[in-house]
Amino acid sequence: MGRKREFDEEKALDAAMQVFWKKGYHATSLSDLTTNMELQRPSIYSAFGDKEKLFEAALRNYTKLHISHIRSKLQHNKSVKNAIRLFFEDLVEGEYQGNQNKGCFCINTMVELAPHDEKFEILTREHQMYLSVLFQEMIQKGIQSGEFHKDLDAKALAQTLVVSLIGITVLMKSRPERSFIDNAITSTLSLLK
Amino acid sequence: MGRKREFDEEKALDAAMQVFWKKGYHATSLSDLTTNMELQRPSIYSAFGDKEKLFEAALRNYTKLHISHIRSKLQHNKSVKNAIRLFFEDLVEGEYQGNQNKGCFCINTMVELAPHDEKFEILTREHQMYLSVLFQEMIQKGIQSGEFHKDLDAKALAQTLVVSLIGITVLMKSRPERSFIDNAITSTLSLLK
DNA sequence: TAATTTTCATACCGATTGGTATGAAAATTC
DNA sequence: GAATTTTCATACCAATCGGTATGAAAATTA
Structure with a gap:
């Protein structure tokens, strides 16, 4: 029943990660996020919660990627x-x-x-x-x-x-x-x- | 002619240094600065210029103190x-x-x-x-x-x-x-x- | 003491902040 | 195809942002 979510949550999170990574938490505005995630504010809030929750999700996403990246670099x-x-x-x-x-x-x-x-x-x-x-x-x-x-x-x-x-x-x-x-x-x- | 400056410029700069040091540039507001420097906004602007100029002055103040601190620690x-x-x-x-x-x-x-x-x-x-x-x-x-x-x-x-x-x-x-x-x-x- | 000059406090400025109410569009189910 | 349900875009919210105009208080000079 109802519509399905139109945007790719993972892609949006990656975009948020890039912005926060580059600018940090305080220097990143909601406008920066909507632009780079190509999402409107209400979509962000319904999917990730507020700015801090989104930041935390982005950081957890980063650490996960970072670990696997380092792992593969060190093994071969x-x-x-x-x-x-x-x-x-x-x-x-x-x-x-x-x-x-x-x-x-x-x-x-x-x-x-x-x-x-x-x-x-x-x-x-x-x-x-x-x-x-x-x-x-x-x-x-x-x-x-x-x-x-x-x-x-x-x-x-x-x-x-x-x-x-x-x-x-x-x-x-x-x-x-x-x-x-x-x-x-x-x-x-x-x-x- | 005219009044003398009432506040101690050096003390005010030290206070600004402490705030910026603790909170960083973006997370520090003008209100934080007026509170901690015990100065009103116009006094800050006339003495140090805008927020970024004040930050730069505070940082230069820090590096100078830091160097002499390290120097004395290493010498004796x-x-x-x-x-x-x-x-x-x-x-x-x-x-x-x-x-x-x-x-x-x-x-x-x-x-x-x-x-x-x-x-x-x-x-x-x-x-x-x-x-x-x-x-x-x-x-x-x-x-x-x-x-x-x-x-x-x-x-x-x-x-x-x-x-x-x-x-x-x-x-x-x-x-x-x-x-x-x-x-x-x-x-x-x-x-x- | 009168005139002058500068400091400092209040009050305000437009712009932007993070966050949300509202309603139309779209996709699903029956 | 009608009813339902959710998504998403516009528009807006109070609060705060950095920065400044204004004027009274204070200290100097004459």
Whole structure:
């Protein structure tokens, strides 16, 4: 009975994610959203709730995509160290190639909202925890295969990689000389041995 | 001729810095500013110009204070490595003690405004460059005194410290377990040898 | 004290904010 | 095809946004 929903909810959420990712929460207006989602205000409100609920849905969508993206980047490789190096280098390459610089949606939110809203403090923290577990599993694999020294502290190093990843992502927003980033990557990866 | 300015311009700027530091640019309203600066709107506009000009003045005020703060923290110590370690540990201690979590005003701005305004891209980049030079001088001092191995790459390591500093500052906004941060610091500082 | 000059507080400006009431169009079911 | 039900677009809402015009109060100079 009645009409079916005309718009693709997933596509609309992706569009919202792009806008929030690029502009952040406060700088994004409802007008920005209606334009980019190609939806009118009442459609947005009936489908996603208010602006904050939509933002949360967009962020959860992002973290899910981000995890699977990183997972696939890290897996296809024989050397663990090379896989991690390639992951970092691709990250830098992508950011320096494109002309816009959105960084990481989750990190942006950690800066903008986490200190003012516990919901986002938890959401962003859990994402970083998840990433560190991913790295930790990789390093442990490297230890088991003999690629890394066996008394390496996998957990501590994984957490260091996450900190480095955050630092690099944020610093790139100020577009420093590329060697600055490259040096940081090289130094950090030299801990894996 | 005429009255003298009744308010302390420096105090007002400090108050503005605190508000922008805590809430960011977009989330701070003129009402927030008048309340915290204890000034009426026309006084703010005549003294500092519009909201963006005031923000820029507040940020420049911050970077100046920040540099001298770091300078003094790094100098009074015999061992370079200990000085740097103490600097990082105090940073973490301060953030975990207090209940609010403002992080670094310059890093917040790098995330919120640098990608959308070249003026702030440059301003924040130059601050990070300055910090890396500070660290580099410290490391070179450590090399000369024999504390560090002489073929250490002082510049690359200094840049790595800046990346790590940024990563730690940002990650702390999501309040992860303290060991997460401590591990990252220990690993990073193990590069200084 | 009179004249002058600047500061600061009130009150207001149009524009935009996030959010919603209303009603027509469209698609389903009977 | 008629009745029903939901979607979506227009138009609007109060509140707040950044910014300013106006005028009284205050402090200086003469």
